Amino acid sequence: MEIKVPLVDLQAEVAELWEELRPAVEEVLRSGRFVSGPNVAALERETAAYLGVRHAVALNSGTDALVIGLRALGVGSGDEVITTPFTFVATAEAICRVGARPVFADIEPRTFNIDPAEIEKHVTARTRAVIPVHLFGHPADMDPILTIARDRQLRVLEDAAQAFGGEYKGRKAGGLGDAAAFSFFPTKNLGAYGDGGMLATDDDDISQTARKLRNHGALDKYQPELLGYNSRLDELQAAILRVKLPHVDRWNEARRRVASRYGESLGGLEGVTTPHEASYARHVYHQYTVRVQGGQRDEVRDRLRSAGVASAIYYTEPLNRVERYGSSTADLALSEQASLEVLSLPVGPGLADESVKQVIEELGAALVR
Numbered sequence: 180m181e182i183k184v185p186l187v188d189l190q191a192e193v194a195e196l197w198e199e200l201r202p203a204v205e206e207v208l209r210s211g212r213f214v215s216g217p218n219v220a221a222l223e224r225e226t227a228a229y230l231g232v233r234h235a236v237a238l239n240s241g242t243d244a245l246v247i248g249l250r251a252l253g254v255g256s257g258d259e260v261i262t263t264p265f266t267f268v269a270t271a272e273a274i275c276r277v278g279a280r281p282v283f284a285d286i287e288p289r290t291f292n293i294d295p296a297e298i299e300k301h302v303t304a305r306t307r308a309v310i311p312v313h314l315f316g317h318p319a320d321m322d323p324i325l326t327i328a329r330d331r332q333l334r335v336l337e338d339a340a341q342a343f344g345g346e347y348k349g350r351k352a353g354g355l356g357d358a359a360a361f362s363f364f365p366t367k368n369l370g371a372y373g374d375g376g377m378l379a380t381d382d383d384d385i386s387q388t389a390r391k392l393r394n395h396g397a398l399d400k401y402q403p404e405l406l407g408y409n410s411r412l413d414e415l416q417a418a419i420l421r422v423k424l425p426h427v428d429r430w431n432e433a434r435r436r437v438a439s440r441y442g443e444s445l446g447g448l449e450g451v452t453t454p455h456e457a458s459y460a461r462h463v464y465h466q467y468t469v470r471v472q473g474g475q476r477d478e479v480r481d482r483l484r485s486a487g488v489a490s491a492i493y494y495t496e497p498l499n500r501v502e503r504y505g506s507s508t509a510d511l512a513l514s515e516q517a518s519l520e521v522l523s524l525p526v527g528p529g530l531a532d533e534s535v536k537q538v539i540e541e542l543g544a545a546l547v548r
């Protein structure tokens with residue numbers, strides 16, 4: 180079946196930006212500087228200014244930003260890190276990679292984010308940190324999380340991979356905890372044309388440690404102080420991201436407009452729950468994720484596909500169900516239920532009105548049959 184409405188259309192984005200991208204890429208190629216050059220340094224300054232934080236450290240991926248962030252926060256072997264099971268696998272993977280253990284706390288059903296009241300229940304003497312994930316572009320409820328962290332002396336690493344430009348009470352997601360991990364995977368709200376990531380923080384020591392860890396444990400490669408990684412962002416990706424950063428607010432607004440058109444039309448459909456935006460949040464709709472109730476989600480998805488409308492399931496199971504990470508015996512009923520009901524619809528900033536209309540009509544038709 181031909182896909183008429185894809186989930187994202189990166190070729191259209193490249194076409195839109197071509198006149199800006201071409202000279203930026205050409206300049207890097209002609210400069211002969213491909214790693215640790217001026218574009219990375221400038222992107223770090225520009226991203227830090229955008230987020231309202233003192234430091235931004237450019238890295239190879241969002242996964243590395245989580246791993247390096249955890250290590251810079253002092254999380255390691257034998258520690259427990261409380262996070263949500265309703266997230267991409269990289270969140271739990273990063274915790275395990277530093278030798279710690281993920282402990283899963285259930286979600287708030289309306290935002291799909293970790294429920295602060297559940298965190299408290301899982302704190303033990305071994306708990307070192309909390310990773311709230313700003314899932315789908317909706318910031319987690321950070322104030323109660325930061326209060327628990329302060330009272331229990333825990334560090335907070337935001338997983339802001341999906342929430343570039345999102346806001347919590349008027350402040351940017353990623354500028355709220357001790358540090359935050361961003362992903363520049365191509366489909367993200369700010370995406371590179373390859374892998375990339377960023378660690379944001381106000382803390383000088385965290386920033387300095389992350390800068391060492393990304394470069395073989397040393398500011399000077401030949402004097403390693405820590406066991407590090409090669410996790411540098413390259414100049415081509417940095418130059419591309421610098422072209423894209425000034426557009427990100429406009430794109431996020433476009434995503435919000437698509438979401439509000441969906442909301443107006445899908446809000447009244449029986450068997451569908453549209454995404455919630457909490458009063459504290461500015462949702463940037465990395466995903467527009469509805470719930471399809473009544474056990475018909477998979478059927479609805481098949482019907483949409485037959486009608487040429489792409490959709491996706493993030494996530495088919497909570498991470499407590501993934502054997503490698505599933506050590507938790509806690510009651511995670513709300514995450515389990517979400518994984519059975521969620522369906523993400525096309526929501527790119529360039530999505531034409533006509534395509535939005537088509538998705539709305541086809542979803543309506545898929546439900547009533």
Ligand SMILES: Cc1ncc(COP(=O)(O)O)c(C=O)c1O
Pocket residue numbers: 240241242243266267269270312338340341361362363364374375376
């Ligand atoms: C919630 C979340 N955390 C972490 C990551 C990892 O980012 P990356 O793919 O850049 O390694 C992603 C995205 O892929 C993500 O969605």
